[in-house]
Amino acid sequence: MFNAKILDELSSKVNEALASGPAKDVEKNVRALLAQGFSKLDLVTREDFEVQSQLLARTQEKLAALEARVTELEARSTAGAPPSPAGELG
Incomplete structure (x- = not known):
């Protein structure tokens, strides 16, 4: 056809x-x-978002470690250790 x-x-x-x-x-x-x-x-790209997410996660881990250290140091200082003189660290 x-x-x-x-x-x-x-x-x-x-x-x-x-x-x-x-x-x-x-x-x-x-x-x-x-x-x-x-x-x-x-708006940000997906790549920039992922980088910032990883950076935030690392920062949160460091913050948690520092908070634990501060808590430990505070516990030591209240457990009877004599206070250090003003201006002297550690």
Whole structure:
């Protein structure tokens, strides 16, 4: 019934029309609007977020260690050790 060449040409023309038609323009415009909207927001990249998360985790670990050390030093100082003179550490 139909010639295969005619079907190929029709398919080619439909693909060209879709590629250069309003659908493609709409996609470009939506992407541009989204990019513009995201640029106005105060967003960070996933990589920057991960780096900051790791930095926060390390900082929390150090803080916990320092809190434990302070607690230990306070316990020692109240356990009967004579107070150190003013201005002298350790």
